[in-house]
Amino acid sequence: MDKLIGLLAGFVITVISSWRYVGIALLMGIESACIPLPSEIIMPFSGYLVSTGALVLWGVAVAGAVGCVVGSWLAYALGAWGGRPLVERYGRYVLISHHDLDLADRWFQRHGDITIFVGRLLPVVRTFIAFPAGVARMPLWRFTAYTFLGALIWCWGLAWVGLKLGQHWDTLGVYFHRFDALIGAIILMGVVLYVWRHLRHLARR
Template sequence: MLEKIIAPIAAWIIAVISAGGYLGIVLLMAIESACVPLPSEIIMPFAGYLVSTGRFELLAVATAGAIGCNLGSIPAYEVGKRFGRPVVERYGKYLLMSVHELDRAERFFLRWGSITVLVCRMLPAVRSFIAFPAGVARMPLAKFHLYTFVGSWPWCFGLAWVGMKLGAAWHTDSRLSRILHSMDALIGVVVIAGVSWFIWHKLKKRTR
């Protein structure tokens, strides 16, 4: 089940990385950081797998991923800075972002300051969307890029390292393949249920 869900995305990611090398990683992670839900949890492990084959270097892969995060964050940051609240008020229902959530993000920035970006860049899901509220909060651009890079690098490194280790073990330890295939159906159900609940929850809030 899981294979059918992610296979088209995974195939495209593999093709981009295979054709573009490090620049392909930069491109994919830039898309992921531009408020587009292209999961880094697929991108970076595949890049890490290519580290296990000798094509890439682990530190360079992590750095390419972090650079991509910075580049992709620019448009989301600028939209938030220039048009932030009106965009959410008018198009939030299409973006699955409410004014209440924007208010909460702004309060978080007011309380914790710029460190919000650094911390959120190391968290799944929210990391892809943090640039927008950072722009709304008018976080200084230089600090925004510094914290984006510093927060993104360990995230990219960790995922690539996992991919590298799995790649090295895949063909040498048959137990790994059996375990992953036995978990396939369960993971697929969890993914579908989680996404369905998230969308239902958002749409329900729009009707209140």
């Protein structure tokens, strides 16, 4: 795992050092398109470059947030025009019913704003939250607005920490990996409970 993280860090450093703000937007776009490229490396290194005077903090944050929005549009579209038909047709084979889709639709209609906003501030969740929003076909303008707001706070915060850490920016990733494991465990527990509930329902029928 450490070797993989080292390779990713090298890739991130090369792209941002070469393309600056465009590189930040590109990398954050990749992360938001359901490809787990750690923003915990991208933004702190960008913050380090701010400390050297090569970049500006708000420029870094806005570039990261714009990249998040563009990448999230791709994941949203995949969920809306690819994922939803698949779920409607084959979802029963993985215990996802039309009733579950209806519940997801209602949830994103009523609570989609806060779900997207908070999801953008959580490791792991932020990478994949756009896809279920697309499946539920949350209104695109609301999805875009709250994605940008949440991503702007996330990107600014990580870049600010990188700015303060300076040459030690890479130590931040160690702490976030602990949060990744915790959130991953919570998600796994949720999946297990979901499967158990559906199996129990089928057994009763």
